[in-house]
Amino acid sequence: MDRRGKGAWLAAMVLGFVLFWPLGLALLFYMIWSNRMFSNSKSCSRTKSFYRRDAASGNTAFDPYNASTLRRLEEEQLEFESFMDRLRAAKDQTEFDEFMKDRSRKTHDKAAQSEA
Structure with a gap:
């Protein structure tokens, strides 16, 4: 539901209240505890990408390694998707x-x- 954003969580909470009020209450507490209720982003996921292609660390040894590793991972992902197809x-x-x-x-x- 994190991909669908805050609206999906709110809909689930309301549905929980309609079907069985303790379920709605539990979802409300979970949303407050996990900060899904008050997050500003559309995606409420806590996992963020730490690596951006355009961001350089400033380390001349690490940056080329990072770029080649990301390129290799993208190629492996494409190969895997092709295999799955x-x-x-x-x-x-x-x-x-x-x-x-x-x-x-x-x-x-x-x-x-x-x-x-």
């Missing part, structure tokens, strides 16, 4: 082939029953 496509193809085989078998069985 191929995996999904193979799974979809397998499921489709199984469906077509079942369909063909059922059609063949119906034809055999109607002949008998």
Whole structure:
């Protein structure tokens, strides 16, 4: 719900009050305790990116290393996403082939029953 922002938390809290008031109260206390109620950002997530591409640390040894590491991680992410796409496509193809085989078998069985 953090991706959807403060509105999603508020909607969940109101829904919690409507369905079962202790649930709404628990969500209210959680939102106050975790600072989701009063955060200014749209995303209430506490995790922020510590590394920005354009930010230089000023350390001439670290900056090139950091840039190359980030570049390598982006390449690995693209390779992984490509792998996952191929995996999904193979799974979809397998499921489709199984469906077509079942369909063909059922059609063949119906034809055999109607002949008998």
